[in-house]
Amino acid sequence: MYPEEKKIRILYIDDEVNNLLAFQASFRRRYTIFTAASAAEGMSVLNQEKDIQVIIADQRMPHSTGVEFFHVVRKAFPHPIRILLTGYTDAESIIDAINKGEIFRYVKKPWKEMELQTAIQNAYELYSTRQQLKRKVSELQKTNDELNRFVYSTSHDLRSPLASIMGILNLSKMENSVDDPNNYLGMIETCVNKMDIFIQKIIEYYKSIRVDDEKTEIDFTKLLKESVEICKMQKPEVEFKVNVEQPVRLVNDVFRISIIIDNLISNAVKYQKPTSNNPQVNISVKVDEYKAVIEIEDNGIGIVEEHLNNIFKMFFRSTSHVNGLGIGLYIVKEALSRLGGDISVVSTYGVGTLFRIVIPNLTVQEPTAAVENVN
DSSP, X not given: OOOGGGSEEXXXXXXXXXXXXXXXXXXXXXXXXXXXXXXXXXXHHHHHOTTOOEEEEESXXXXXXXXXHHHHHHHHOOSSEEEEEESSOOHHHHHHHHHTTSOSEEEESSOOHHHHHHHHHHHHHHHHHHHHHHXXXXXXXXXXXXXXXXXXXXXXXXXXXXXXXXXXXXXXXXXXXXXXXXXXXXXXXXXXXXXXXXXXXXXXXXXXXXXXXXXXXXXXXXXXXXHHHHHHTXXXXXEEXXXXXXXXXXXXXXXXXXXXXXXXXXXXXXXXXXXXXXXEEEEEEEEOSSEEEEEEEEOSSOOOGGGTTTTXXXXXXXXXXXXXXXXXXXXXXXXXXXXXXXXXXXXXXXXXXXXXXXXXXXXXXXXHHHHHTOO
């Protein structure tokens, strides 16, 4: 006799009452059994008993076949594992059901007790494994959320003392109150600025993954103007060429699109050649009813070919010539994933880099191929 709380909970559906009685007689001590004489009764049991673990159904029943029943059940109750009983050679239906994931396996009628018991045990093991995995995923998600909140909170707290340090350094420079022949204060200022930028990127990343999606109409001319003005402060000598073709409305998440554009333009400026006489950044946007294609091209130092597959990884830096943080492109990739967009890169070391971004236009439902086949 098995303890009631450890018994596998099974729903058996069959229009032949004798089969239901035989099943109960064979397995009532081993399992907790619910029976139904039709698909409708089976659905009623599932609505009442939420923790059914295995469903067994006969293929040939009036009003609904077992496969048809499982097709409906899979959507409404996806967790129970499904076993099909059939006394007929209905190979096409069975193969189709297995391929679509509607049944775990099938057992021929008249069923053999040991064969059916093995099938039930295997089904329950799969059910248990899936439930354990679901719990682990939930626990990992909770841990990840807590870690993200901790990092965000810590980053905010760190910015306050950094601001105080920068204020003291600026005050000392204004008053000339410190003799600094070796420029130690300048080195401290550089380190503090670098740390502050890194903290800002962490906060930006947190907001990108945590802030709810907000779909609004995007004005790329205005968006690029604001971003270019900010990035010009990094290197005023960089020449920007901007071309926007937006004959139709585009709707998507303006916050995340801003993050993407700001990071890519900032990189295009940051990774210019130190000795270049004509540093340039060319930006083009083409919008249609399905998507926006954004290209950001520079004539900077470029990326070596073996690094191209790694540039979107967190903390990866493709060069040591510039004090990058290795987080900007990771943030870009994460933000694009939330938008349902895509990014590609073409670069020649010593010549320059081109990033191409595709962002779906949510004013309409675009065919998948329209985004994938951008040239």
